[in-house]
Amino acid sequence: MKSRRLTVLGAALAVTLIASQTGAQEGVRHLPARDIPVPDTVSPQMQEVIRRPLAPIWNEHPKSAADWKVLIARVAGQVAATLPDLRQRLGVKSEPTVIGGVKVFLVTPESVPEANRDRLLVHVHGGGYVLGPGEAGTREAILMAGYGRMRILSVDYRMPPDFPYPAALDDAMAVWKEITGTTDPKKLAIFATSTGGGMTLAMVLRAKKEELPLPAAIAPGTPWSDMTKTGDTYLTDEQLDGVLVSYDGWLGDAAKLYANGHDLKDPMLSPVYGDFEGFPPTILTSGTRDLFLSNTVRVHRKLRAAGVEAELHVFEGQSHAQYYADPYAPETKEHFRELTQFFDKHLAK
């Protein structure tokens, strides 16, 4: 009798297991291996960008704080070396200073149109909360200043391995608090890409929480809105995106390093889980190959559901943040033209 009951139980268990496996498999897309060529539906310059091999650092896994610092310094050196020429060609100057106790760069075009005289954009650079210290974090700010003819304040926030969450956000908020005390927030915007896009959203969430003034507009470019590997394109664009390539490279390591034990789904780390009610007008940008396309469209849908004026722009064939990979590609100019028009529409003069 006992053995009979066990057999029945065993059979029931087996059926349950098979059923749940079938359930898990149902709807799974089995994609064959494939070769995807460079698209011819983008400019020749963008084709060159897309043609680049996978980002050499994508699968690095620094094992110690010292290892991280070597990687960070190497990448920063490469970027910084390109900036003097970029500033010169775009007619932009960059001056380090300190605001609210935080290191910043004031990035300004040679000439500022009358309408932009009192406007100021706050920039919080990308790089997984680890890359882009010092001047290396100002590349996007230089492009925005040059193409948008606007003054930028680029925040050189503290980062891991020495300073994990919430140091970066604390620094950005200290700057925000300081400048909203001296400048009409209707003339302020926040913009940035990737981690900086996530920070832009987190800054607005925190400004709401702390009852600080909100910016008149924000431009989170392909924001790292979910720091867990959640969202369809984390999987569908894996290895198709040549810039980030996969969450399972340095990127996922950086998420843990920054979070330092905090819940990665805390809206201050993954702002897609935050409340977007009352957000300012927002312009979002991504690419069809972008690992963060889901991170971008999930934020767009959620902003729209909250009744926020939110624009989405998705560039053909582009991997993560390639809309400013080549400073002189037509798509780059197009991207900064969209941002400039958006800020001009929403910021007071």
Next chain:
Amino acid sequence: MKSRRLTVLGAALAVTLIASQTGAQEGVRHLPARDIPVPDTVSPQMQEVIRRPLAPIWNEHPKSAADWKVLIARVAGQVAATLPDLRQRLGVKSEPTVIGGVKVFLVTPESVPEANRDRLLVHVHGGGYVLGPGEAGTREAILMAGYGRMRILSVDYRMPPDFPYPAALDDAMAVWKEITGTTDPKKLAIFATSTGGGMTLAMVLRAKKEELPLPAAIAPGTPWSDMTKTGDTYLTDEQLDGVLVSYDGWLGDAAKLYANGHDLKDPMLSPVYGDFEGFPPTILTSGTRDLFLSNTVRVHRKLRAAGVEAELHVFEGQSHAQYYADPYAPETKEHFRELTQFFDKHLAK
């Protein structure tokens, strides 16, 4: 001497060939086989839609006009069978009539708000220019009428195999000419999905050419803007998109059947190659898994470059046109809410 020159020429040729082969391979993404699960970042209803197996007809290749008619009738029968219940639940009625010598369905909600009393939306159904004859073509119109509380005129245009290009467009334009003679075009819009999205764009191109009035707004949903297999997501989303699956199924056959020898890159067939100058405000919709995501974003970028007010909405995890696959999914309601708001903003009362 002669053989020496030939050898040198041969070597040069070999180098050139190798270089061009390398060039062709350079930048190619080699993607391994992979399994992509149903995302959990969409509503439970949308997860059910995404869980569906690949569309059973995707790889059918009818060999004759008779074969096409069998396929067309089978699909039409399946769709038409669902419509009485849909109309009842959404409080919509559908009446066949004839306008400008063309068969149409007047699809109207039980009650029309005062603001929409004089407004009219023209609908040109999707289906690769072959599917969706008669009532089967009105499904999207019923949803728009029900959720938007607007009157719709759905055009039952002629199609292959009996009537290839330009019959469909001729019919749609005959209706357009007729109604713009009796209704203020400021109160008219055109909307539709997929092939209907491509037709929507082609109708505006042709209205421009024939100096007919333009609609006050258009909503081409995931438009078939390029009828050749050109655009990055034709490749990157192949077999990931569960609805169209691949251009190399019935879809590519339908393109040739409709074109009937005409150049597929003619803007009247592939409107992405047309001139978008002067287009009315446009709202575009797609999904991150959509085979036509590139068809959609290429149109969006080109509209923006022409200075047109153009919105883009991309739904997480969705394959082609899944934003109205389940009539009652939250994403479906969200999609029609976006369209309704857009039309309300841009159409005169």
